[in-house]
Amino acid sequence: MAEKVAKLELPGNDSIELPVKQGTAGFDVIDISKLGSKGYFTFDPGFLATASCESAITYIDGEQGILLHRGYPIGQLAVESNYLDLCYLLLYGELPSKAQYEKFAATVRNHTMVHQQVEFFFRGFRRDAHPMAMLCGVTGALASFYQDSLDVADPKHREIAAYRLVSKMPTLAAMCYKYSVGQPFQYPRNDLSYSGNFLSMMFGVPCEPYQVNPIIERAMDRIFILHADHEQNASTSTVRLAGSSGANPFACIAAGIASLWGPAHGGANEACLKMLEEIGSVDRIPEFIERAKDKNDPFRLMGFGHRVYKNFDPRAKVMRETCHEVLTELKVDDPLLDVAMELERIALEDEYFISKKLYPNVDFYSGIIMKAIGIPTSMFTVIFALARTVGWIAHWKEMLDQPGHKISRPRQLYTGEAERDFIKLSDR
Template sequence: MADKTAKLSWDDNTVELPIHSPTAGPDVIDISKLYAQGDVFTYDPGFTSTASCESTITYIDGEEGVLLHRGYPIQQLAEKSSYLEVCYLLLYGDLPTAAELEKFVHDVTHHTMLHEQMYNFTRGFRRDAPPMAIMVGMVGAMSAFYHDSTDITDPWQREVAAFRMIAKMPTIAAVAYKYSIGQPFVYPRNDCDYATNFLRMCFSLPAEDYMPNPILSRAMDRIFTLHADHEQNASTSTVRLASSSGANPFACIAAGIACLWGPAHGGANKAALEMLEEIGTPDRIPEYIARAKDKDDPFRLMGFGHRVYKNFDPRAVVMKQSADEVLDLLGIEDNPILQVAKELEKAALDDPYFADRKLFPNVDFYSGIILNAMGFPTSMFTPIFAVSRTVGWVSQWKEMLMDPKQKIGRPRQLYMGATERDYVEVEDR
């Protein structure tokens, strides 16, 4: 029960609305009864001032640069934990014991294989199909290949569906990548950890096996961890909205992938790399720094600052550490893009203009550098994001299904069209 209320008055009407106090963050005015009591509703484009659900999974304070998963700071998780341990945390609410983690890792690892017919399904795409297009189709098709885990009323089937998606998403992303470049599919191996398995499936060949350096595996694991969940963003909200209709879990996650595909959501690290390619060489950095400061120039430094984090991106500190480790391992002498990235980072951090506006490099800037150094084309950046975010989508999906307050999503609208008018016969128009 809310212990505070807010009064909303207009004309001769007044309604009292309960105010809820969350465990962290600002108070929330409950407007769920506003239409019933006052015959009005609110207008909030993008729902940026509307809480659509209760959640115990992720908390963000953009002003202070805070990101917590189940109460644990993201910096601690990225430095001390692993992606699969974070998956367990997001799914079940607490960090696992050693025995629980061992079993969870075993179970996920032994679900990484795909149904063999899914490879035949993949071959139906055009040879130049974008990896994201293949991922949307393949994940949606999982409901046909794994229809024994689509009954959302069955707790056991929900659990199996969750495992299958977390385990198989790296395999699907690697299959999409291999198909897009015309190389044979590589099967997962149960003796590899999650990140190593993914890198091996992407870069190994039948004629030449590939086992990544542990530094690269650790960097990929951190990319997965730092993108695991991010509260009620566009793709997570899409998953919840699709789930509210009772759709099967694979269809809901496919909807989330489709939303992530949009450049305003999942394309930030891709945009950062494309900007570095546009700059081209380190000697052109001053020109682009000047353009970024010019209010009349449409150019913006991509990968600097963040729409949510107004102070600093808490994920960027750990991601920078991994970027430095990867670049030290692989070198940047023969890669002009990485040379530009390092020089641009230094120039921006040393410039008071960017420091005063808190336009620091964010997680997308550093993750883009790492993925480029590893050899991934930009077309794979968003699929890798989708692999990372799958556990967040699945956790939010499971939480929603257990919430007795949830109902089918049905946003309202501010109608500005024509009022009722009579049909006119075509010859009289």
């Protein structure tokens, strides 16, 4: 098959032929990498029409509501798999055999502890510090403890760093929570699953044994699975950008955490809970529904619709089922959860929401689940970062594994002053 080519007409009647690349799914991509030699660059604020890399990890079709990890639909993974199974898939490209899985899971379990000196970093934080601020700081600081895995040119070092980050992130996340509530840190337990261990470190106390509720454990695992990777979003692109310079993996993941902290990215489920608090009670819902429909009102319903998914969020169906399982199990008496369930009912039946495809998304349901479990809203984005770490690492490894990768260097359209003579301070 002949290679497809796009022809670009340039000023002065010049033209240039640009190769058109085809992936295994999705849009064709015009290769503009040689355009600079002709003295031109493309202008694409936010890189919304620019493919920054080649990747074989995750595929999204927002129009059809498709999310695939290494070719496997997210719905199947969330129901049939578990988080560590997905971690292996993202990192290595194929599902593990039973023996490979057992070895992988055992290695992760055996690296969940962090260096004891990390505890002293937390003592330097104020008790009311945001957990994301602490997580960002201590993650970057890991580079000072694990200096035997900082040579990013060494594939073995990259693999060791991947294991360490996937293993230790739940421990660090739980430490952020424990410090903020003034409780002692809980050591990891190797007899528990990845999600069960996280719940134990979050809610366990030294004075009595912690019993993991299997329904809550499965819900937590699904939250991790559904947030593990989402293609070239802001935080993943940040990790790749930092990694392109040869920065160590702990610094790169800290950069991803900082990017995720932005309310337009990782703070959606936290914003959803704040919206429910603003509504306050079921009887006020009609008032806020009318405000949401009013184009002149700044109020917006958070947790409905999605920037990427124009039809439905494929993660939301599984999360909805899990949400109702958790609420049934815990029998939580919380007015905000009543508000959430009534909002969900309206969104699935109201013609306005249906016509605009404003269905409840994964952030809506995950926020409700975490609130029901007892996780404070300040920890929501921390848990998002915990889950997303494996996706960040998978993209970081993929980039460094590709031959000829370069340091990222976006261009700009300069609109400042042209060259002008400097005026000495005495003459101004």
